[in-house]
Amino acid sequence: MPCLPLACLVVVGLFTLTACSGTPTTESRDGYRVDHSYQSTAQSSRVRHLVLHYTDSNARRSLRTLTGPRVSSHYLVTREATPRVYQLVDESRRAWHAGASAWQSRSNLNDTSIGIEIVNRGPSDTPSGRTWTPYPAHQIDTLIALARDIIERHDIDPVDVVGHADIAPQRKIDPGPRFPWYRLYRAGIGAWPDADRVAAYRADFMRQPPTLEQFQRALAAYGYPVRVTGRFDALTRDTLRAFQMHFRPARYDGFPDTQSAAILWALLEKYRPEALADIPQ
Template identity: 40%
Template sequence: MKSVTAAIVMALTITACASAPPAARTPQQPEWHPSPNYDVRSAQMIIIHQTEMESAEAALLTLQTRNSGGRVSAHYLIGKDGRLYQLVAESSRAWHAGASRWGGVADLNSSSIGIELDNDGVAPFSTAQIDTLLQLLGDISARLDIPRHLIIGHGDIAPARKRDPSPLFPWQRLAEAGYGLWPRAPLAPVPAGFDPWAALRLVGYDLRDPAAAVRAFHRHYRGNEDEQWLPGDAEILHDLQLQLMEMPPAQAVDPVSDVRRNM
């Protein structure tokens, strides 16, 4: 009888062990074997915005907190009086570009520096503000080795969603100081067979919404927001294309391949 009882107990024990859940395993901790073969992620372009708010103080509050449209930030904010604020370290990813694309690059938050300008979208940009912007552009582009033609607007990278900075923004003044791409005078005649759409794409514009792309191009280079091609557009695009093609390889950066090299 004792042997039968012992056999039953043993069987029950084996059954219980078989049905019990396995013990939780402690995740294996990796062994740290550092490699020197890496680069720190760095910005490849600079994107200029306008706040479209009543003051720099109001913009700071929005850029530092949650808001109804979701959390946003920028690396820098420049007030109308030229005062410079920094909100995010240049090595960090600020949330300023949103759904956007330039030269085939879609994740522009990871590859750009965002600069907000205190402007309501209607008023001209102040001299003090642009003076500070030029100083900041010189500092950032020199330290981070950002190609100076890759200084663009929020409306350029998101033409279907954004229109900042406004047509009043002085892109020509920036170009005369060496920042951004601008057509040279006098403009050369356009060769036979010239394709303005191909040139617009080469400059960097996203053509998935053609009318929006043309509108963004006009805002930047013509000071208007017309969605149809205008006389003189082809000559401007031809010159911009020539400038990009004439740049030395070290300056004519392909944003797509350059970002991939830093991934």
């Protein structure tokens, strides 16, 4: 038997290893076979948004609700000393968590988002006023690890990490003013304005505040589903309340003020400068 050149032996060996590797390139389906030998590079994730919610109930009840026939989420994060992360819907599937919603140019965000429900009872009305359930540090640590993983795999823009209230301000208030958005930002998750730019804009707006129409245009430019009417209507107030819960939780009355305006303009300058340029001054 003649000796094969070394290069041929290498090729034969590699072919044998590939054939025996146990990784099939074809898949049998009902009535046909699919060949997976080639993969196009012209593709991207369907996921554009990460939406955070609170459950308004305990873990057991939340699981029962989220595995029922009406609502769902991709993940549920519990609040035990060692929180558990339940995956209830595969990320490739559409979970029913956002409902009627909009952000920037998209609506029905169930189609383009991953939803995380966080076990938290939300608000309680007491004789001394409304109180909000805090989020324990260990629960947020777990959430940060989960959110980082999702954001990295789907390349989600910081502005597109939102709360349910941001995308449905007339229906929802979660995850509420006790949610630690700034802590998430410091961990590399979501958007936050730079303090020096907020201070600079606030000084400007103390001299000449933006008009209500400019405020509405700025909110819409950032992503909020608000109509530009020049009137202080219910949608504008609810949208401002959602914005304030997210970025100025110390006061979220829904009324326009110079600090809220300064935060919004600083956010646009940092994350949407082209949109800021389109707002009439």
